[in-house]
Amino acid sequence: MKIQISTAQAVMLLVLSRMFRTVTYSPMFEDLTEASAIVYADIISIFVTLIIILPLFILLRNGQDDILLESTKCSRKLGKVVMVYYFLLIMLVLINTTSRFEAFMSNAIFPNISSLTVIISFLLVCLYGAKMGFEAISRASSILFVIFIISLIFIFGFSFEKMHLVNLKPIIDKPISTVYELVVHNISHNMEFVLLVLFLPKVKGTFSKITLWYIFISGIFITLVGSITVLILGDFTLNQIFPFFSIASIMEGGTIQRMDSIHMALWVLISYVRVTLCLILANEVLRKITGAKNKNGKELIVIVGITAIVSYFITLDYDSIKWIPNIVNTFVPIFIATFVIPIILLIFRRKNKNEIKKVNDNN
């Protein structure tokens, strides 16, 4: 049976996945001087993202929604290269998310917990989620999405008094370059387009519809989270490891004194959605690359194993293995996935069309 999820479910899945990066955003490691730049960059990123994915729009507008199939049709070699590239990219996202999640847990929640415990317990649960399948995780994400909105409303409501508009200052020092860097940073972490391109054949909806809704909703949430953070913390945002989590810590909600742990639980679920989705897609792409026919889940176990090992080594020494986050931060991977590959495929498609036309004319 072909799995099919609705457009709404796909959008919620992507937004939740995107939110992982937003709630665990850590400006401490960036060379930022003005916290307000985060808010401006969030807004500008929405429009720039629309431009970046234009080739994908053109490529997928005719309902040819399987980019891997499309690339294999163009050329078998190109198909393999595209598959391998997407697989590596998902693995990159997987490892980056898992190591970041571990950093979040061991820095903000349990300072004394062993990295291995966090990584193994987390990945085992994600492995179970991946085994349950794409439909299950998309349904689960639609429930979590509602809880996430409620949590945002809570944070917004309880911290409203602490927000100060004066914290939203104009950027004085190198405004354009500061915002530009943040925009690039934002877009380079918007890996959800890569995920969408891969699971698009399973969605009852067009690429354009899902993308527009995703950009719109995620844009609102990212801007909201960024604004709340900056309006409350001001320039202190730059000194916090996880500023949004700090807001949850200083919130006072009546009987319950602090809400950070409750929000932490929700953020664990968001990370779970992202990693599970990546596992499912990585497994599918790997199966296509290897041509595996048996669904015994061996590939999935291999992917989880690699993710666990690499993530663990990253957590041992962040500085020595900075190359993984650095690759993502360069903007190159997402640019190739959403711009270069679609353009190559469009050129091939055009070429094939011309050849067919020529043959028809000769006949």
Added chain:
Amino acid sequence: MFDFMKKMSYKSRILNTEKRQDDLISLENKLRKSLTDNLIILRNKCDNTTDLNIREINISGIDVAMIIMEGMVNLQVLATMVLDKILLKDFGDNISNEDIYDYIEKETLTAADLKDSYEFDEVFKFLMSGFVVFLIDGIDRAIVMGAQGFSFRSISEPSSEVNEKGSREGFTEPLRINMTMVRRRIKDPRLKFELMSVGSISKTDICLVYMTNAVSKKLLREIRHKLTQTDLEVVLTSGYLQPFLESKTATLFSDVGFTERPDTLCAKIQEGRVAIMVDGTPFSLIVPYLFTENFQSIDDYAHKPYYATFIRSIKYVSFIMSILLPGMYVAIGTFHPELFPDSLLFNIVSAQETTPFPLVLEALVIHFMYEIMREAGLRLPRPVGHAVSIVGALVIGDASVTAGLVGSPMVLVVALTAISSFVVPSLHEAISVLRFAFIVIGGTLGLYGIALGGAVVLTNACALQAFGVPYLTSIAPFSIFSMRDVFVRRSFKVLQKQTMNIKDLNGVNIDKGEE
């Protein structure tokens, strides 16, 4: 080519042999013309069981045998409707075997269930179901007549689905009586009962109940197929069939529902579901069954909508509490005490100071004790069961706090959890196991573990899908249409506008590929 021909010839030989064997079995199973032979075979097949009652009569020189299973037949009906008429009738001398057969069949028996039977197996099946069988010498067929008269529990209030304002009638054990209870409530020709038999030894009668206008044909076909695949020897309760109808995903939840109430069953089949009634049990199965249905009761429709909505919200909260409260308490108390307000934290800490065990162990022990007491109370006779509850609540609970084994907040948490779990009784199996799991996870990994456990449970429930119907449908996939009767219960003015059918819900693909 030669090999192929050889293989074909071998295959056809095997097929012929199998066919001959089948024919022989079939011939052996056929009733004979000689009454003596038939009775010998019957007795042999039953191994001369004590309750097989054979009464031989001679009518105008022709031997007739009346066969019943002791205690299964209404003897008064049998005497007045059949025996009196046969024994008092003067047949004369020139009567043939066929004349007697026709007389018994057409003139004496006025029972509704009447048919001819040609095989021993069929005769046995009818005998075991309380039918009377007439065999006549020289005729190789039998008359079977329904005159069931076995004793059974009378119709009473369902004990597992007590309600406030609805009907007090619950299903009882005999299938036919349960069928009449449904028929009395839906006087529509589109209500259909479909009898089947399961269990190679028990040959238990089961009955599919559905509305022909509402049910999906594909769903029916799949249910029939799954039921015929049940390779069971004995089917004693509907629970035997449940695993064959459930989805393949390993889960603590069940996508097959139970009901003891004819009114609930009628409401469900009206929505396009199929009910399966099993002879010998008052519990009928309902397929497919959704998660949200665990929170609905027939009383919701007797109360005013606002009150029904209020009760439903209480049920949802109770369900979450009954699973998560002890685990959360342990997790917060052990890893995140900063979440408690100062005064509450002080009370909890001072209670903990007096106990020697860690919070997680305390929770596990007291919940384990609670489960023992619940099980004991359930299995024991009612008066003794009450005594167990008193001993459990007053003696063990109070004494353990006084003795300093358990903190008093923990007793409160257990009491609250236990009462919450009674609010949704249909989910008590899942609740009991998950509660323990969350205590262990909460005690080892804190709220992080609870979140991970929650993710597993949520994904598992989301993955469930029986007969193309997602278990969590209405919530995920979200269905605005069915929301009128999920978290809120709208008034009948709204509900009557369009009847809900399970196959029309969002994300349901029962009829996918069906023309």
